[in-house]
Amino acid sequence: MEKVVSLARRRGFVFPSSELYGGLGSSYDYGHYGVLLKDNVKARWLEAMVRERDDIVALDSSIILHPKIWEASGHVSGFTDPLVDCRTCKKRFRADQLAESECGRKPSKHPGETPDCDLTEPRQFNLMFRTRVGAVEETGVDVYLRPETAQGIFVNFKNVAQLARRKPPFGIAQVGKAFRNEITPGNFIFRTLEFEMMELEYFVPPADSARWHEYWVAERLAWHVRYGVRDENLRARAHEADELSHYSSATSDIEYRYPMGWSELEGIANRGDFDLTQHTEASGTKLEWVDAGTGERFVPHVIEPSLGLNRSLLTFLIDAYDEEVVAERDRTVLRLHPRLAPVTTAVLPLITKDAAMVEKAQALRDELRRHLSVEYDDSGQIGRRYRRQDEIGTPWALTVDEQTLSDDTVTLRDRDTLAQERIPIGGALTALLERLAAPWSPPPRAG
Ligand code: GAP
Numbered sequence: 001m002e003k004v005v006s007l008a009r010r011r012g013f014v015f016p017s018s019e020l021y022g023g024l025g026s027s028y029d030y031g032h033y034g035v036l037l038k039d040n041v042k043a044r045w046l047e048a049m050v051r052e053r054d055d056i057v058a059l060d061s062s063i064i065l066h067p068k069i070w071e072a073s074g075h076v077s078g079f080t081d082p083l084v085d086c087r088t089c090k091k092r093f094r095a096d097q098l099a100e101s102e103c104g105r106k107p108s109k110h111p112g113e114t115p116d117c118d119l120t121e122p123r124q125f126n127l128m129f130r131t132r133v134g135a136v137e138e139t140g141v142d143v144y145l146r147p148e149t150a151q152g153i154f155v156n157f158k159n160v161a162q163l164a165r166r167k168p169p170f171g172i173a174q175v176g177k178a179f180r181n182e183i184t185p186g187n188f189i190f191r192t193l194e195f196e197m198m199e200l201e202y203f204v205p206p207a208d209s210a211r212w213h214e215y216w217v218a219e220r221l222a223w224h225v226r227y228g229v230r231d232e233n234l235r236a237r238a239h240e241a242d243e244l245s246h247y248s249s250a251t252s253d254i255e256y257r258y259p260m261g262w263s264e265l266e267g268i269a270n271r272g273d274f275d276l277t278q279h280t281e282a283s284g285t286k287l288e289w290v291d292a293g294t295g296e297r298f299v300p301h302v303i304e305p306s307l308g309l310n311r312s313l314l315t316f317l318i319d320a321y322d323e324e325v326v327a328e329r330d331r332t333v334l335r336l337h338p339r340l341a342p343v344t345t346a347v348l349p350l351i352t353k354d355a356a357m358v359e360k361a362q363a364l365r366d367e368l369r370r371h372l373s374v375e376y377d378d379s380g381q382i383g384r385r386y387r388r389q390d391e392i393g394t395p396w397a398l399t400v401d402e403q404t405l406s407d408d409t410v411t412l413r414d415r416d417t418l419a420q421e422r423i424p425i426g427g428a429l430t431a432l433l434e435r436l437a438a439p440w441s442p443p444p445r446a447g
Helices: 003-008 032-051 067-072 094-099 149-152 157-166 208-228 274-283 311-322 355-368 383-391 402-407 425-437
Strands: 014-017 028-030 056-059 080-085 092-094 122-125 130-133 139-146 169-179 193-206 233-240 249-257 261-272 300-307 323-326 330-336 345-349 373-376 396-402 409-414 421-422
Touching: 003 014, 003 323, 028 122, 032 056, 032 169, 032 193, 032 208, 032 311, 067 274, 067 311, 080 094, 092 094, 092 193, 092 274, 122 330, 149 169, 149 193, 149 300, 157 169, 169 402, 193 208, 193 311, 208 233, 208 261, 208 300, 233 261, 249 311, 261 274, 261 311, 261 330, 274 300, 300 311, 300 409, 311 323, 330 383, 345 355, 355 373, 355 396, 355 402, 355 425, 383 396, 396 425, 402 409, 409 425, 421 425
Parallel strands: 056 169, 345 373, 345 396
Antiparallel strands: 014 028, 080 092, 080 122, 130 139, 169 193, 193 300, 233 249, 249 261, 261 300, 323 330, 396 409, 409 421
């Protein structure tokens, strides 16, 4: 993990937030390459969930919702973690994660391990951030920052089902920020105070819910593999009865083999009719599906694949990270799927003082950037420039050299094989688009 954290920081993917003021635990900011990578992960998710299907529509609901929604959903009473305080070091820990936490006075020990530790009994602590809506403090209303995007989907069920003219099985997908007042033992962006969620609520006839749950576990596993996560680092694990959330009748986690061990990457829950029933009772509006032709009516059951965008990005970074020695020199390379990579191709003039070469390279960059994410780099030796692109996961580089000036060809270098081939400059866009569209799987790790 340290190597990925260090690369993420060095190359400006992700860095700790509020550093100027000493930092704020479990908060991170995303720099240029981090933003581009995050956008690509989101785009691939939306593509698979909405664009490539006829049965799922998109939604963007508010972050601040009516506070009664969180009472009906069970979050006000039940969305809690057990916490303990240490009266000696004044730090707060999750009672169920003491073994992974560091003692506030002796980081080599866990809380409770030194004779000085004085821990309170565990107390339930609600994870929702509370704030106030209203211009005047006294007349304002307490509201919450949403801890999941799902409730925004359930309360819009009636609108969307009518507008989309869909019959179950059909789904509503949403990507957006969520907020949780988490106490975390570290692990970089694995668990943070604010993060983006990519959630699908898939509404099905009640009798079919177990089948659709299985279907979505398989679909979601395949998505992670499609974008390059190695099969052997993924597994699906069904929750034991005592692990299930208050709303779930069955949940399977897709787990990844993180440096700290197998942990949840994505959760796929069978929420039954819990949410639609709760909101029907609390709002007085029936949330059910009614067939306008036959009059048939039922409350659909819901299958929910829910993935943290930031956790997905972390997983892609970890799985893509590789080191190798090439021509007696160390090379760090992110073997990201080409459709996730922040930059698709670098354009590099070999001799940066050669005006004709620079002109050709800049013209090529200008043409390509209308279709692809392109980075033009004219600083330093060509070998160093290649290494810089390897580190941010750029799958291809096009080099303009002396030969280009005589025959209008460029060198196309492949990040993974290091193969270089000459292609006509006029065919560069087509060559890259063809490569982008081809299926891709990660090469064996070198390091
Ligand atoms: N609506 C279902 C739900 O909220 P969850 O298991 O609490 O379920 C779903 O969260 C996913 O969101 C997790 O599998 C993880 O990928 C991501 N996630 C949850 N809490 C997170 C946090 N504090 N920071 C980053 N990602 C988080």
